[in-house]
Amino acid sequence: MELLLSKTSSFRIEASTSAQSITALDQIIAVYLGKGVTLDCFASGKPPAQISWILPDRTFVREVGTVHAPLSPMSLLQNGTLHIHSLNFSSKGDYKCIASNAAGADTITYHLHVAALPPTISEEAMDTVIIQPGIVQTKLSCQATGEPTPRIMWISPRNDVISVxxxxxxxxxxxxxxxxxxxxxxxxxxxxxxxxxxxxxxKNMKLESQPGITGEVKLCCNWYSQAGYLMDVAWAHNAGST
Structure with missing residues (x-):
């Protein structure tokens, strides 16, 4: 069975130490790069079982506390749980839990895969943004998904990386x-x-300005009339007469 997880996750096994038999199936799990994962190894028996782990690089872990291994930062808890804090690609491999006492031993193995998703920029991002006359500032939207969370940077029309x-x-x-x-x-x-x-x-986006009148405009109307005639002058535009 294979599970794909996007958050810190927990698995539980029950390992009997009263007989040398495996009472739970091995697990195949996939966790996103940079996330954490908790691998549980709960055992019952008399006397109480001693929990130990064998890591993918063959490191043997038995002491409770921070695990000093070349892999990801991890800790072994008092109850036998192995917590991997932040996965990297070197974290992948087989993690074997061994529960043992004077009556025998039982084991279970986690086959851990590290997954990653390349970024995808939202299709809602506009191809062209129009600068309206008189606008003080404008925004270009760019949201992206992926695992690990993508980092966004912008390149200007001059081909320079825009500084934060x-x-x-x-x-x-x-x-x-x-x-x-x-x-x-x-x-x-x-x-x-x-x-x-x-x-x-x-994702490429164009920033364009919309032509518009921003200053004072004067319209001249020159006319000639014969002496003794009075003329009325009126202006009209598409919104009505003035």
Missing amino acids: SSDKFQIMDDGTLVVKKVILADEGKYACVARNSAGDDV
Whole structure:
């Protein structure tokens, strides 16, 4: 049986020490990179069983406390549970629990796989964002999923990586890029890059300005009339006459 887990997970086995027989099936589990996992090994018998573990690199663990091994940081708890704090790719392999006393021994093996999902940028991200006349700032949205959680960075139209400490730009926690004090020079193609240890994804977005009138406009109307004639002048536009 294979299980895929996205959060810290717990498994329980019952190992009888009164007879040398395996009372639980071996487990095949997959856990996302960077997550934690708890491997339980509960045993019953008289006298009480001694719990020990054999790690994938053949390290033998019996002492309660922090495990000093080349693999991921882990701890052996008083009840025999082995807790792996943060998985990396070297964490994969077989973890064997041994419950033993004077009457015999029982074992169970966890076959641990480490999984990762490459980033995927949401399809809701807009291809083009229009700068409206008079707008002070605008936002480019870029949300991504993946395991481990992707890191978002932005590339400017000048092909520079936008700094998180920039005065001109702000990158929010959800990956959204805020462009401050928008001017025409800010137009161009921006690239959102979502990256984790499993790969990356890129989404290009265009920032364009919408033509508009921002200052005072004067419209002139010159006319000529003969002496003795009075003329009325009126203006009209598509919203009505004035």
